[in-house]
Amino acid sequence: MKKPSAPTRSELRLLQQLWAHGPSTVRDVHERVKDETDVSYTTVLKQLQIMHEKGLVSRETSSRAHCYKAAVExxxxxxxxxxxxxxxxxxxxxxxxxxxxxxxxxxxxxxxxxxxxxxxxxxxxxxxxxxxxxxxx
Missing domain, CATH: 1.10.4040 (Penicillinase repressor fold)
Incomplete structure (x- = not known):
């Protein structure tokens, strides 16, 4: 399996949230970062989707709200x-x-x-x- 690429600064901020709080929905992550970064919900969603493609996060899709989890330690x-x-x-x-x-x-x-x-x-x-x-x- 290919080694995940290094996270960008904004990806690292989202990973830090997932490491600290565990598996989270996009809404949960957005709520925790929106005040410090002034980032929109759709931006967080897109970043998590890209991070999933890069192998930085995994995604549980069994419910309507997808749950993301750090795939890297x-x-x-x-x-x-x-x-x-x-x-x-x-x-x-x-x-x-x-x-x-x-x-x-x-x-x-x-x-x-x-x-x-x-x-x-x-x-x-x-x-x-x-x-x-x-x-x-």
């Missing part, structure tokens, strides 16, 4: 988008991305820096043990 989508961004913008350098993210665009808070430091220590320990599987703290 949130974490996998984030990882794919980050990998693509890292390669396109930073030529694959995670260090350059981190330096940019931590200081130049918006300084990280002390709490964020402490969390990052814990993650780095965990990654170093995993690297020393030969374990390449990322773990969450």
């Amino acid at each position: 949130q974490q996998a989508t984030r990882q794919n988008m980050l990998d693509d961004f890292l390669n396109r913008v930073y030529q694959g350098s995670a260090a350059e991305l981190v330096v940019q993210a931590l200081g130049l665009s918006r300084p990280a808070s002390r709490e964020e820096l402490e969390e990052i430091e814990k993650t780095i220590q965990l990654m170093k320990a995993q690297s020393d043990s030969g374990d390449k599987t990322p773990r969450e703290n």
